[in-house]
Amino acid sequence: MAALKEKYDIVIVGAGVAGLNCALNLPRDKSVLIICKKNPRQSDSYLAQGGICMLRGDYDYDEYFDDTMRAGHYENNPAAVECMIKGSREVIADLEECGVDFRKNSDGTYAFTREGGHSSPRILFHEDCTGKEITSKLMKKVSKLSNVQIEPYNVMLDIITDGEKCEGVVVYDIKEKATKAVYADYTVLATGGVGGAFGNTTNFGVVSGDAVAIALRHGVQVDNVNYIQIHPTVLYSKKRGRKFLISESVRGEGAVLLDKNFKRFTDELQPRDVVKNAVLAQMEKDGTEFVWLDMRPVPKEELASHFPQIVKRCAEEGYDVFTQPVPVVPAIHYFMGGIHIDLNGATTLPRLYAAGETACNGVHGKNRLASNSLLESLLFAKRAAQDIAKNYSPLDKSGYVKPAKEVGGYKHILNGLKKDLRRAVETAEAGGDPNLLFKGDKK
Numbered sequence: 454m455a456a457l458k459e460k461y462d463i464v465i466v467g468a469g470v471a472g473l474n475c476a477l478n479l480p481r482d483k484s485v486l487i488i489c490k491k492n493p494r495q496s497d498s499y500l501a502q503g504g505i506c507m508l509r510g511d512y513d514y515d516e517y518f519d520d521t522m523r524a525g526h527y528e529n530n531p532a533a534v535e536c537m538i539k540g541s542r543e544v545i546a547d548l549e550e551c552g553v554d555f556r557k558n559s560d561g562t563y564a565f566t567r568e569g570g571h572s573s574p575r576i577l578f579h580e581d582c583t584g585k586e587i588t589s590k591l592m593k594k595v596s597k598l599s600n601v602q603i604e605p606y607n608v609m610l611d612i613i614t615d616g617e618k619c620e621g622v623v624v625y626d627i628k629e630k631a632t633k634a635v636y637a638d639y640t641v642l643a644t645g646g647v648g649g650a651f652g653n654t655t656n657f658g659v660v661s662g663d664a665v666a667i668a669l670r671h672g673v674q675v676d677n678v679n680y681i682q683i684h685p686t687v688l689y690s691k692k693r694g695r696k697f698l699i700s701e702s703v704r705g706e707g708a709v710l711l712d713k714n715f716k717r718f719t720d721e722l723q724p725r726d727v728v729k730n731a732v733l734a735q736m737e738k739d740g741t742e743f744v745w746l747d748m749r750p751v752p753k754e755e756l757a758s759h760f761p762q763i764v765k766r767c768a769e770e771g772y773d774v775f776t777q778p779v780p781v782v783p784a785i786h787y788f789m790g791g792i793h794i795d796l797n798g799a800t801t802l803p804r805l806y807a808a809g810e811t812a813c814n815g816v817h818g819k820n821r822l823a824s825n826s827l828l829e830s831l832l833f834a835k836r837a838a839q840d841i842a843k844n845y846s847p848l849d850k851s852g853y854v855k856p857a858k859e860v861g862g863y864k865h866i867l868n869g870l871k872k873d874l875r876r877a878v879e880t881a882e883a884g885g886d887p888n889l890l891f892k893g894d895k896k
């Protein structure tokens with residue numbers, strides 16, 4: 454690990470699929486710094502189970518578009534949806550070039566699985582650990598780039614801005630226990646979702662909406678901050694810590710939801726929010742803390758080969774999925790809102806970009822269609838990189854401003870960000886505008 458320099462051409466905050474794919478698509482003659490909070494494997498990208506959507510052919514365009522819009526309650530930005538679907542084949546081709554291994558049929562064609570809200574199978578997968586397969590291959594490729602420096606255990610505490618443009622980030626180096634200003638011509642925020650700010654979540658604790666809170670504090674536009682998706686099926690457990698997701702694609706392959714009398718109570722392949730509501734209503738009606746997910750309708754061979762991690766984890770918790778149902782409950786999972794971006798990843802603050810789950814161009818509307826997230830993160834991160842390359846101009850160094858001083862330790866600052874984020878969500882839930890929360894209070 455090298456020391457942080459004072460200035461890079463581009464700083465990327467976050468080492469999930471969005472941050473990594475952005476770096477891969479930036480010009481090789483630009484110096485790039487990627488920072489992440491802890492071990493790079495602690496990103497939600499590593500956790501993705503079900504898979505990644507791809508447009509199978511022109512014949513599927515209308516249905517894929519409609520499925521995405523219907524799941525999003527038609528609040529989606531149609532231009533973003535079109536861009537994502539049309540760009541999907543290129544994203545998959547890029548991943549293949551990185552060595553990502555998607556399951557294939559015996560004739561060499563792709564095998565597709567299905568999840569809730571999809572009218573037909575169009576999801577590519579690698580067992581039940583598609584995210585790990587994609588992210589580790591991207592990381593391998595990025596690690597070989599001589600223009601990219603990856604620095605884990607470095608936490609963004611703030612952006613540096615004079616209110617007119619972004620000039621870099623304030624970073625806390627956990628190992629050196631030091632706060633530093635890192636200047637950059639362009640800054641890309643790719644810090645993932647918000648689950649870690651709330652608990653009862655499938656997300657890593659490090660993914661806690663820091664960039665969104667920072668954006669709000671600086672008057673950078675944030676959209677739909679209360680659009681938080683709750684996944685209907687995580688493994689019920691009294692243990693503390695991150696909740697273990699049981700992918701929707703298990704239901705796509707035939708698993709069913711059962712009430713306390715082991716009777717089906719809903720169509721398991723409706724969009725996620727509809728199934729979540731049905732699960733919560735059933736728990737209320739039955740007076741139970743969970744419902745059952747029965748994977749026995751999935752052929753044994755498919756269950757074992759497609760979902761080995763789920764089978765293993767359930768066994769560790771004492772459930773043999775081949776012979777008995779497992780208890781499941783809903784948990785916070787995904788953030789549809791985020792820092793407002795255009796289709797090229799630009800935020801409302803010049804020289805500041807955002808990509809992945811932390812950003813919002815409206816592609817998911819009010820509720821994300823399953824397996825559109827990896828695709829969206831990869832595609833719009835690439836577009837952000839291309840836009841930076843196309844419009845590149847160095848920052849006028851005379852414009853540098855001093856970063857805010859650290860007060861009370863970095864954990865205190867991060868807790869402050871979480872508090873601000875939760876306040877913004879509450880304000881939006883109550884019908885207020887979170888973008889006005891810090892007006893007059895800008896740093």
Ligand SMILES: Cc1cc2nc3c(=O)[nH]c(=O)nc-3n(C[C@H](O)[C@H](O)[C@H](O)COP(=O)(O)OP(=O)(O)OC[C@H]3O[C@@H](n4cnc5c(N)ncnc54)[C@H](O)[C@@H]3O)c2cc1C
Binds near residue numbers: 499644661
């Ligand atoms: C259990 C689970 C299963 C999923 N399954 C699927 C699926 O099958 N298909 C699908 O399409 N999507 C799935 N998703 C969603 C998808 O994985 C994510 O939306 C996507 O990976 C987000 O990528 P990202 O790069 O934006 O963020 P992440 O991968 O979450 O990366 C965030 C990065 O930001 C860093 N970071 C955060 N804050 C700071 C800070 N202050 N300073 C420095 N670094 C910071 C973190 O350390 C991390 O490196 C799943 C999500 C989960 C949790």
